[in-house]
Amino acid sequence: MIGGGISGVTAAWELRRQLGPEAAITVFEAYDRLGGKLKTVDFADGPVDMGAEAFLTRRTGLDAIIREVGLADQLRVPSGLPSGFFADGHLVSAPAHTVMGIPAHGADVADLVSVETAARIDAEPDAAGLDWTPGTDINVGELVRSRYGDEAVQRLVSPMLGGVYSSSADDLGLRATVPDLAAEFDALAERDGTVHLATAVQRMLDRRAVAAEKQRESGTAPAPAFNTLATGYRELVRQLARAADADIRLNSQVESVSSWQGGYWLEPFGQFDAVIVATPAPTAAVLLQDVVPHAATRLDRVQLASSAVVGMRFATDEGLPRRSGVLLGSDAPTHAKAFTFSSRKWPHIADRGGAFVRASFGTLRDPGLLDADDETLIGYAVEDLATVTGASLRPVETFVQRWWGGLPCYGVGHRRLVDGVRAAVAEVDGIAVAGAVFDGVGVPACADTGRAAATKIVADLGAR
Ligand SMILES: Cc1cc2nc3c(=O)[nH]c(=O)nc-3n(C[C@H](O)[C@H](O)[C@H](O)COP(=O)(O)OP(=O)(O)OC[C@H]3O[C@@H](n4cnc5c(N)ncnc54)[C@H](O)[C@@H]3O)c2cc1C
Known part of the structure; x- marks a missing residue:
């Protein structure tokens, strides 16, 4: 397994489920922690996610995984407060x-x-x-x-x-x-x-x-469109990794993949029977260039959008609108592109007292803001929050998370591109791919690609 984000960790877990206790499964993760774009940060009053912070319930696969790894009691539903838009200096309800x-x-x-x-x-x-x-x-x-x-x-x-x-x-x-x-x-x-x-x-x-x-x-109440985990995504990644019982190698960046004696050579780590590539698209393109060149040339065309999240904890929620968040138009007089009023959106965060807000910055065409230092980004977040709410709120604790290449850009023809990648990979024995570039950027979609990749590898190994 190359890549220890949710796609890779879910793939490792699914491999273990299908192959049983004897299989040797190794996860190579370039960074010093698992999770990729899932990162839970401990604030003084509890954990808050600084990457993905929710998941859509329409796709049911992630919910099933959460239950299977024993985290059903951590599932949380949103308050149901509406989100808003900011236009012409006013906060208005999101159009229904x-x-x-x-x-x-x-x-x-x-x-x-x-x-x-x-x-x-x-x-x-x-x-x-x-x-x-x-x-x-x-x-x-x-x-x-x-x-x-x-x-x-x-x-x-x-x-x-x-x-x-x-x-x-x-x-x-x-x-x-x-x-x-x-x-x-x-x-x-x-x-x-x-x-x-x-x-x-x-x-x-x-x-x-x-x-x-x-x-x-x-007569049945509609299920909330999205859920989250009280402990944050960190616990899900931990439980998946534990159940996968894999050899997890952190700080281990795979540089290339090549065919080798009926299997694959992962430079600089050695030989493996099969490989799942679960990294962002540009890295996957580099890793697949020798073994699935037609997939690599397509993945190389996918651009990544960078963003930053500033998490802010406040001693009081006075002045914070009764909304779950607000989206800012591209003509809004702010640096931020959105706010999530986490303590309004999630009752379990509100229960901690005070307030919590996440400010989001940056788009594909506007990554320059991410070069600003933490103090500047926090300053923009506080200033923009005042513009949007009309209240002068001062955080007592902050965290700045930059997501370089955080999300793949699904441009015109993306579906066809992905179909081409899949068709090319399907022809190659012992190679599978997973990740946010394939079926949607959301966590449930990524987890589904991880499970499907594991299933292909099991079928390939079975056919040998
Ligand atoms: C700010 C932000 C907010 C989001 N909010 C939501 C949300 O609320 N709900 C939702 O459903 N989704 C959300 N998403 C999307 C979702 O978080 C991601 O699409 C998803 O987590 C991607 O998972 P992944 O495993 O495919 O990729 P990643 O998380 O990118 O994991 C890939 C891993 O591969 C590793 N890697 C890369 N190259 C190598 C190499 N050569 N060798 C070894 N390891 C390597 C990386 O270090 C990384 O850990 C958000 C994303 C961002 C950035």
Whole structure:
């Protein structure tokens, strides 16, 4: 195993499950700790995650893993407080009726955009249809700008997508980041021959409303969209590593992988029967260049977006809005791109007293801010928090975490790129890949790629 993030550690765990106690499993991790983009920091009143801090529940695999490694009692649900947007100097509620910030009607986003933009959104179905060929892809920023104008990109869609990918809408492809909308375009083009953005979004919202109605009728409360762990992600990584019972080699960077006597040679560590590469895409490209060159050339095209998180603990929550967080438009007068009001979002953090806030900085096109020293980043976080809340809050404890190359950028054609990588790797015996570049950047998606990679290796070994 190369890479000790959640993808690699889950793959090691799955290998152990499938291969049993006799298998020799080794995890090489370049850094001095496991977890990769999962990092839990101990503040004076308890642990807080400084990388990923939640996970979507729609994909159920991670929940199952958490239960299987004995952490079910650590699962926590959010308070349900709404998140907000900051626009024109005001904090407003996040619009309820959009698809990743893309509305079907101007009235649904009237608090966030000008009257002109709202009118343009309403007029979109009367404009000429989009030129759409089913199965193709499009840049999200260009799509929304061409139909609704630039303000909708800056104030609605980029903040939403930026919160997930640390990239603006102009760097992301629709097929990989809003796949259901791309599929809706395909369906409309095949059915009517004409595609309008507002129509496609409305159809998705209608389906969502029908599903919500069915849920209401069934009498079951909808499950929260995301969960977290009271102990932070650190405990999950620990438990997975423990159950994987692998030989964990920290501070061990693998430099290359080459075929060697029916197996693989990992430089400088030696020979192994099979290898799972679970590193970020550019590193995976280097590691795969000899053994799966067609995968390597594709992975090499993936850019990484860097970001920073400033964690701030406050003695009091006075002045902190009753929201779970706030997204800042790319035209907002702030350095930060988002705030998570952790003690509002998570009751178990609120129970500690005081308040906790995470400020997020940086996007793919704007990594320069990360060169600022800690004091400057903390200063920006405090200043921006005052701009957004109107209250002057002073932290009693802070932590600055920089995530160089934190997230892969899912650009136009990303799905096809990933399919190409997978097809190339499938042909090679004893090699598998996992990680955030494949099926979504979220922790559940990464864990799923780890399990699938382990399953391929077990099948390859079985076939030998
Ligand atoms: C700031 C931030 C917030 C996020 N928030 C959320 C969230 O709330 N919810 C969510 O679901 N997801 C979130 N994510 C995304 C999620 O955390 C990541 O996509 C996921 O953790 C990536 O896991 P991974 O194992 O694929 O990669 P990584 O975590 O990058 O792990 C790869 C590992 O490989 C190691 N490595 C690299 N090269 C080598 C080598 N040559 N030899 C040995 N080891 C090597 C690295 O040191 C690293 O430890 C967030 C990400 C960031 C950056």
